[in-house]
Amino acid sequence: MIMRHWMDSPIFTYGRLREWRIFTRRKGDQPNAETGEVCNEINTYGRAVVIPGVTTEPATYGDEMYCAGVASGQGILQLGSKKVPLRAGSTFSMPPGLRHRFQNTGDSELEFIFCRRPPAPYDEKSFACHHWSEDRPKDTWGSPMQGHWNHVPRGPGAGLLIADIPPSKFSHPHNHPPTVDEIWYVNKGLGWHWMRQEYHVQSPGYALWLEPSELHSLMNPNNENLEFIWCASASDWTRQEAARKPEKFPTTPAGLAAALEQKFGALAAAYRHTGLSIFGVDQNLAEVEKIIKALKK
Numbered sequence: 001m002i003m004r005h006w007m008d009s010p011i012f013t014y015g016r017l018r019e020w021r022i023f024t025r026r027k028g029d030q031p032n033a034e035t036g037e038v039c040n041e042i043n044t045y046g047r048a049v050v051i052p053g054v055t056t057e058p059a060t061y062g063d064e065m066y067c068a069g070v071a072s073g074q075g076i077l078q079l080g081s082k083k084v085p086l087r088a089g090s091t092f093s094m095p096p097g098l099r100h101r102f103q104n105t106g107d108s109e110l111e112f113i114f115c116r117r118p119p120a121p122y123d124e125k126s127f128a129c130h131h132w133s134e135d136r137p138k139d140t141w142g143s144p145m146q147g148h149w150n151h152v153p154r155g156p157g158a159g160l161l162i163a164d165i166p167p168s169k170f171s172h173p174h175n176h177p178p179t180v181d182e183i184w185y186v187n188k189g190l191g192w193h194w195m196r197q198e199y200h201v202q203s204p205g206y207a208l209w210l211e212p213s214e215l216h217s218l219m220n221p222n223n224e225n226l227e228f229i230w231c232a233s234a235s236d237w238t239r240q241e242a243a244r245k246p247e248k249f250p251t252t253p254a255g256l257a258a259a260l261e262q263k264f265g266a267l268a269a270a271y272r273h274t275g276l277s278i279f280g281v282d283q284n285l286a287e288v289e290k291i292i293k294a295l296k297k
């Protein structure tokens with residue numbers, strides 16, 4: 001886990017566009033927390049700002065995919081003669097080579113969190129722009145597609161998501177296959193990022209990059225909504241598949257119970273540490289612990 005505030009990151013200017021590079025692609029095998037060179041797949045991740053009254057110069061991003069989420073402000077994304085309105089909560093993705101300009105039409109900063117990376121097979125092929133308040137895409141059965149995050153309200157993404165965690169809730173704990181980059185950015189509210197037995201307070205402006213193997217969950221222990229911008233990249237499927245090692249499961253019931261206890265124990269400890277009491281969870285925790293105990297006999 002490496003956490004960095006945008007203010008601690010180097011600033012670059014592209015004409016009238018300001019960019020703070022929070023994380024960049026690593027050099028060599030290991031992440032470097034000092035320089036922010038941590039990513040496996042993402043070339044550049046950061047915060048960009050256009051000040052009020054300004055339109056940026058026309059630009060393209062070569063062979064990179066550009067995904068971004070508007071953290072605050074309002075403006076227009078100009079794509080030739082097409083004008084796409086942007087406001088806080090918008091997410092958009094631009095395929096490589098798309099010529100564009102940003103225009104700030106508000107009276108405060110137009111601020112977005114962006115990611116530049118190689119294109120991936122799952123990317124939308126043409127320009128896409130969504131807002132988190134739009135309806136979520138439906139699966140073949142007509143239910144909103146949300147995967148393991150069905151408890152976290154959110155709309156459609158564009159390679160990057162803006163979502164919120166209601167008070168006293170947390171996102172489903174999980175980890176990832178090797179080489180995946182996942183970065184969480186807290187935009188509003190105060191979160192606790194849980195990783196196995198550790199907590200890291202994550203306040204607005206901090207981006208947190210995760211080792212793919214780290215079991216993690218962002219928790220909201222407060223009374224206000226926690227708004228976050230989530231970004232992940234798994235563009236290099238071949239490399240990922242090569243790095244994937246099948247998980248070895250114990251073969252005896254006692255071994256399985258011990259493995260289950262280890263994983264579940266960390267989750268239960270994390271939940272109890274929050275001091276929250278969620279209807280149903282308390283009883284179920286005790287029930288599962290009883291089952292594990294019985295299995296170990």
Ligand SMILES: [Fe+2]
Binds near residue numbers: 174175176182216
């Ligand atoms: Fe994740």
